[in-house]
Amino acid sequence: MKATFPHMGNLYITARALLGGLGLEVVVPPPCTKRTLSLGTQHSPEFACLPLKLNLGNYIEAAERGAEVIVMAGGVGPCRFGYYAQVQREILKDLGYDMEMVVLEPPDAHFSELVDKIKYLCQTDWRRAIQGVRMAWWKTRAVDEVEKRVEWLRPREKVLGTADRIYNRARAAIDAAATRREVELARQQALAELDAVERDPVREAKVVRIALVGEIYTLLEPFMNLDIERKLGRMGAEVVRDLYLSEWINDHLFGGFMRLDSPAKKAKKLAQPYLGYFVGGHGRESVGSVVYFARKGFDGLIQLAPFTCMPEIVAESILPRASQDCDLPVMTMFFDEQTGEAGFVTRLEAFVDMIRRRKEADRRSRAGAMDGA
Amino acid sequence: MRIGIPRALFYYYYFPLWHAFFTALGAKVEVSPPTNKAILDQGVRGAVDEACLPIKVYYGHVLALRNKADLLFVPRLVSVEPKAYICPKFMGLPDMLRAGLRDLPRFIDTNVNLRQGTEKVLEVALEMGRLLTRNKRQILAAWEKAQAVYQHYVALLESGLRPGPAIERLTGVPEGRRRRGEGEGPGRWKVGLVGHGYNLYDEYISMDLIGRLGRLGVEVVTPDQIPGAVIETEAARLPKRLFWTLGKRLVGSTLHFLQRPDIDGIIHVSSFGCGPDSLVGDLVERFSQRTRKLPFLYLTLDEQTGEAGLQTRVEAFTDMLAWRAAQ
Numbered sequence: 001m002k003a004t005f006p007h008m009g010n011l012y013i014t015a016r017a018l019l020g021g022l023g024l025e026v027v028v029p030p031p032c033t034k035r036t037l038s039l040g041t042q043h044s045p046e047f048a049c050l051p052l053k054l055n056l057g058n059y060i061e062a063a064e065r066g067a068e069v070i071v072m073a074g075g076v077g078p079c080r081f082g083y084y085a086q087v088q089r090e091i092l093k094d095l096g097y098d099m100e101m102v103v104l105e106p107p108d109a110h111f112s113e114l115v116d117k118i119k120y121l122c123q124t125d126w127r128r129a130i131q132g133v134r135m136a137w138w139k140t141r142a143v144d145e146v147e148k149r150v151e152w153l154r155p156r157e158k159v160l161g162t163a164d165r166i167y168n169r170a171r172a173a174i175d176a177a178a179t180r181r182e183v184e185l186a187r188q189q190a191l192a193e194l195d196a197v198e199r200d201p202v203r204e205a206k207v208v209r210i211a212l213v214g215e216i217y218t219l220l221e222p223f224m225n226l227d228i229e230r231k232l233g234r235m236g237a238e239v240v241r242d243l244y245l246s247e248w249i250n251d252h253l254f255g256g257f258m259r260l261d262s263p264a265k266k267a268k269k270l271a272q273p274y275l276g277y278f279v280g281g282h283g284r285e286s287v288g289s290v291v292y293f294a295r296k297g298f299d300g301l302i303q304l305a306p307f308t309c310m311p312e313i314v315a316e317s318i319l320p321r322a323s324q325d326c327d328l329p330v331m332t333m334f335f336d337e338q339t340g341e342a343g344f345v346t347r348l349e350a351f352v353d354m355i356r357r358r359k360e361a362d363r364r365s366r367a368g369a370m371d372g373a
Numbered sequence: 374m375r376i377g378i379p380r381a382l383f384y385y386y387y388f389p390l391w392h393a394f395f396t397a398l399g400a401k402v403e404v405s406p407p408t409n410k411a412i413l414d415q416g417v418r419g420a421v422d423e424a425c426l427p428i429k430v431y432y433g434h435v436l437a438l439r440n441k442a443d444l445l446f447v448p449r450l451v452s453v454e455p456k457a458y459i460c461p462k463f464m465g466l467p468d469m470l471r472a473g474l475r476d477l478p479r480f481i482d483t484n485v486n487l488r489q490g491t492e493k494v495l496e497v498a499l500e501m502g503r504l505l506t507r508n509k510r511q512i513l514a515a516w517e518k519a520q521a522v523y524q525h526y527v528a529l530l531e532s533g534l535r536p537g538p539a540i541e542r543l544t545g546v547p548e549g550r551r552r553r554g555e556g557e558g559p560g561r562w563k564v565g566l567v568g569h570g571y572n573l574y575d576e577y578i579s580m581d582l583i584g585r586l587g588r589l590g591v592e593v594v595t596p597d598q599i600p601g602a603v604i605e606t607e608a609a610r611l612p613k614r615l616f617w618t619l620g621k622r623l624v625g626s627t628l629h630f631l632q633r634p635d636i637d638g639i640i641h642v643s644s645f646g647c648g649p650d651s652l653v654g655d656l657v658e659r660f661s662q663r664t665r666k667l668p669f670l671y672l673t674l675d676e677q678t679g680e681a682g683l684q685t686r687v688e689a690f691t692d693m694l695a696w697r698a699a700q
Contacts, residue, residue: 077616078458314465
């Protein structure tokens with residue numbers, strides 16, 4: 001069985017290890033491009049959220065490379081993601097693609113069903129399969145760790161793009177690793193190389209810290225968010241997200257089995273005074289993140305979401321109040337197939353300028369107060 | 374005690390129930406006026422741009438009640454039946470209003486979450502009732518009465534009456550500006566009009582779509598006239614249980630209409646950017662294309678929708694019905 005899956009940032013590294021470990025032949029869809037977007041947009045419902053459209057584009061491009069089975073995650077609402085598979089299946093059927101869809105529903109709904117599906121997919125013995133799951137997990141953790149360091153380094157490096165070159169090499173090495181030892185070596189080498197990168201003291205003195213929160217796909221997929229992290233890095237912003245891939249996998253597929261400490265988890269509680277209820281997706285986390293990152297001394301926060309994303313519209317409605325209370329500047333960006341690069345960059349630059357000036361003024365007024373005393 | 378109930382969103386589904394409950398507990402129910410331009414404009418200003426039209430309109434109705442009520446009834450409707458939700462925006466609504474609007478009366482924002490079972494509704498009733506009286510028996514009696522009224526309401530709808538007149542008959546709250554008798558009774562064609570009640574029955578939002586169709590000789594049947602059991606059975610044909618209550622009504626009623634020989638076409642009314650509808654509407658259109666080639670019209674409403682454009686599309690649709698009848 002030739003199996004494929006949708007892209008979402010570095011998810012392909014996890015998925016290749018996982019599906020490969022189950023003994024499946026893995027067709028990694030080509031990275032998202034304009035063609036992926038155009039295929040997806042052309043055949044999807046007009047008002048569907050952009051991740052659905054990009055996923056569909058991934059499936060079509062994977063089908064062209066011989067994929068027969070699609071493996072993806074599901075959900076039980078209220079966010080639309082839980083119904084993606086059903087809609088995509090019908091679209092593919094009408095387009096004449098004969099692909100099977102195996103939807104891994106979250107364990108709180110039907111744990112036995114999840115096990116049955118993995119059994120169905122599994123083409124090898126259990127010991128090898130479990131090893132595959134573990135490999136996938138180690139790789140995800142390693143990539144996340146490297147990514148966090150890259151996000152820290154980008155606004156500080158002397159030669160722009162150095163961190164990203166190391167990052168790309170590291171991702172390839174981790175993706176190719178066949179044993180836990182190889183994963184570990186690739187991780188250590190990447191971290192050592194990143195530590196050795198020459199930094200620019202002038203840039204470093206001006207670094208602002210921005211938290212990125214919002215809908216998970218938009219947060220993790222650079223094609224969807226127009227590569228916002230790299231752009232912010234070049235503008236001198238250190239970026240931290242409230243959620244990384246391993247945390248999402250843990251929450252969504254392992255039912256929170258691993259004990260990970262993510263800002264998103266804390267943010268859920270901190271949202272209480274503003275949004276006392278689950279609203280699907282990460283809407284509540286987006287609100288609570290304002291409190292969390294304000295306490296951590298961040299300079300700004302950007303909420304990212306697909307246009308028409310319901311949980312994030314709820315969050316967007318509440319963010320201004322939380323932003324005011326916590327004295328943390330917040331900006332919301334919605335993305336769809338029409339989002340243009342130029343307007344996007346202008347908004348980012350304006351935001352970074354604003355928080356940088358604000359930070360500077362804050363620093364001066366504090367220095368002034370001290371002089372006065 | 375005056376309790377303000379916005380004439381928006383689930384008003385068209387549950388108002389007689391709420392009205393009977395609060396009235397039986399001695400409160401006076403204040404309803405906001407039928408949607409008008411001022412209400413819409415205020416709502417559009419109060420809500421974020423990305424919110425859908427019905428949510429913006431709801432904001433407007435809440436503002437219209439600002440000085441007319443001691444308590445505002447804006448429940449958090451998480452789930453009105455087991456294993457289903459309405460829409461994330463309904464789940465966040467009281468918080469969205471609190472964050473976005475100033476100087477509002479106190480809220481009755483009780484969580485209504487029947488996801489785990491409908492028995493929970495009694496707790497909801499007790500929680501709301503306690504705001505008005507400490508007498509538990511009185512609350513339970515009021516709830517029982519309210520449920521009887523609600524059953525009556527559902528029966529009236531299934532007998533073919535629209536929510537407006539049915540609400541007027543049961544509660545005395547006048548319907549508004551609709552010209553009586555228009556858009557009802559037999560027409561030349563019968564069309565299944567699917568969509569959410571807060572779009573279909575709010576004459577301002579829908580730009581009097583039902584009346585407009587009536588004047589063109591189209592008699593409409595809406596999902597509220599279909600018994601719940603039929604909707605459930607039809608919607609169960611989907612490969613995965615649909616977890617949106619209103620989406621389920623949309624699918625169930627459309628699949629039902631597709632089987633009825635007396636239905637000449639289907640109109641799906643939706644709000645621009647409606648999340649659940651973006652997927653459910655697509656499925657519905659696919660199924661109707663596959664099973665039976667009925668004329669299908671998809672209308673999207675937002676605060677920019679113009680009457681002329683709507684009229685043109687509706688006329689084109691009836692031309693199509695006439696052309697097909699002539700074949």
